[in-house]
Amino acid sequence: MTISELCHVCSMKPDASISSLEYHKMYFHFCSQQCRDTFIAHPSLYTVKAEKQYKHILKRRIMTLAAPLDKDSNELLKASLAEMMGINDVSIDDDKISISYDLLQVTRQQIENRLAEIGIKLGSDWMERLRRAWVHDSEENELDNLAAPIHYYHRPSPK
Numbered sequence: 804m805t806i807s808e809l810c811h812v813c814s815m816k817p818d819a820s821i822s823s824l825e826y827h828k829m830y831f832h833f834c835s836q837q838c839r840d841t842f843i844a845h846p847s848l849y850t851v852k853a854e855k856q857y858k859h860i861l862k863r864r865i866m867t868l869a870a871p872l873d874k875d876s877n878e879l880l881k882a883s884l885a886e887m888m889g890i891n892d893v894s895i896d897d898d899k900i901s902i903s904y905d906l907l908q909v910t911r912q913q914i915e916n917r918l919a920e921i922g923i924k925l926g927s928d929w930m931e932r933l934r935r936a937w938v939h940d941s942e943e944n945e946l947d948n949l950a951a952p953i954h955y956y957h958r959p960s961p962k
Contacts, residue, residue, distance in 0.1 A: 811849040812838035813888045813908050826850075837888050841908060845950040848907065860906040860945070861891070864938065866915075867926035868898040876923065883921050884914070898926070910942050911935075 810817050810833050817823075817832035821839055824831045826846050833839040842849050872880065877895055884893050889908025894901045902914065915925065915935070925931065 808832070810834040810838050812841050815888075835888060837909065837913065840913075841888075841910075845946050847950045847952070848946065858907075860949075861903060862906050862911075862942075863901070863903045864911055866900040866902065866918075867931050868900065869924040869926055871898045872923070879921055880918070880923055883917055887914070887917060890914075906942060906945065910946075911938050912942075 808817070809815065811831050813834060815834040815838075818834050821833045821836060823833070824839070824842065824846075827850075829850075831842060831846075831849070833842065872895060880895065880900070881893055884890050884902070887909055889905040891903040891905065892901075904911075904914065918925065925935070
């Protein structure tokens with residue numbers, strides 16, 4: 804299997820049930836809907852040139868839950884996050900989730916969306932909401948900056 808036959812976001816085998824995309828007259832195939840959505844958000848990060856430049860951007864975040872989880876919810880949370888691409892480690896202690904992930908494969912927003920899908924609520928005091936907004940914005944800015952083309956401007960030498 805060649806690199807072009809792999810998912811361009813996580814390098815796993817593509818799933819035929821996930822629709823491919825055409826970008827700059829090239830076709831890209833994906834292993835999951837999460838990888839397809841990640842590619843759509845910042846396609847220039849996953850082209851052949853960028854793949855050589857960026858391998859992993861590891862993040863570690865602590866999320867505060869609205870309330871501590873019972874044993875069943877704890878197991879559901881771990882299993883659900885383990886299904887996501889880019890999640891490296893999850894540990895739960897009382898009302899805190901410590902999670903490490905690769906930003907090139909998953910964002911905190913996608914993780915929070917998954918938590919909402921399975922019915923787990925995050926803390927909602929003003930400081931926690933502010934912290935979440937700051938992280939979402941900083942991750943989006945980081946990805947936008949990585950995806951932006953680099954322009955070199957040559958100035959004439961001073962005389």
